[in-house]
Amino acid sequence: MRLPCLADLPPRTRRETPYTTQPTLDYTADKSPVRDRSLRQPNQKPTPLPKLILILVGIAAAFIGLILLLADIKCNYDIENWWAVPYPGAKTIEPIQYDLFRPRALGETRWIMETEDDEETVRKFYQDLTLEILNSGRTRGLAWADRFIEEIEKEDGSKVTRIVLFSACGT
Numbered sequence: 001m002r003l004p005c006l007a008d009l010p011p012r013t014r015r016e017t018p019y020t021t022q023p024t025l026d027y028t029a030d031k032s033p034v035r036d037r038s039l040r041q042p043n044q045k046p047t048p049l050p051k052l053i054l055i056l057v058g059i060a061a062a063f064i065g066l067i068l069l070l071a072d073i074k075c076n077y078d079i080e081n082w083w084a085v086p087y088p089g090a091k092t093i094e095p096i097q098y099d100l101f102r103p104r105a106l107g108e109t110r111w112i113m114e115t116e117d118d119e120e121t122v123r124k125f126y127q128d129l130t131l132e133i134l135n136s137g138r139t140r141g142l143a144w145a146d147r148f149i150e151e152i153e154k155e156d157g158s159k160v161t162r163i164v165l166f167s168a169c170g171t
Contacts, residue, residue, distance in 0.1 A: 068106070071142075075169035076105035078141030082133060087122055087163055090115040104167060111165040119151040119161045143169040 086092075090113035100107030115122060126147060148164040 071170050072101055072106040074141065075143055076102070078143035079104045079109075079145060079167050079169060081138050082140040082143060082145055085129065086111070086165070087113060087115055087117075087125060089117070090163060093162075106170045108168045108171055109166070113163045113165070114160045115163065117161055118159075119149060122149050122161050122163060143167055 092111065093114050094112045096103045096109060096111045098104075098107055098109040103109045103111070126149070145165070145167040147166065149161060151159055151161050153159050
C-alpha cells in the first residue's frame with residue numbers, strides 16, 4: 001500500500017505557510033523570463049545592504065561627534081574654572097596656539113603674554129588666585145593646567161615678565 005503524498009492532495013487542501021510562495025516569473029530588460037525562487041512575501045521588498053551600512057556608519061559618526069562635543073564643552077568648563085586668568089594688563093605676544101577645535105578646551109593650548117610688572121608681583125597674583133580657587137572647593141576636573149613665569153631682558157635693555165599659560169585636556 002502506497003502512502004499519500006503532498007502531490008496527491010487536491011490544490012485547495014494544500015496548506016500554505018506565509019513564508020513560502022510559488023515560484024513566479026519575472027522579466028528582465030530583454031523580456032526573457034527569470035524564475036524568482038526567494039522565500040520572501042510577494043509584497044515585501046528586500047532591504048538594500050548598502051543603505052543599511054550607510055545608516056549605521058552615519059549613526060556611529062554622529063555618536064562619536066556628540067561625545068567629542070560633550071568632551072570639548074566639559075574641558076572648556078574645567079579650564080575656565082581652574083586655569084589661571086590672564087594677568088591684568090598683560091599683552092599677548094603671540095597668537096594663542098591650540099591643536100584641536102578651539103583654545104582653552106579639548107586638546108592642548110599655549111598662551112604667551114608679557115607684562116611690565118616684576119616677576120614677584122606676577123607670582124603673588126597667581127598664588128593668591130590659586131589659593132582662592134582651592135578655598136572655594138573647585139577642582140580641575142578633566143583638565144590639566146600649568147603656568148611658567150620668568151623675567152627676561154629685551155633687546156633695548158628693559159626687563160619684562162613673560163607668562164606662559166599651558167593647558168591640556170583629553171590628550
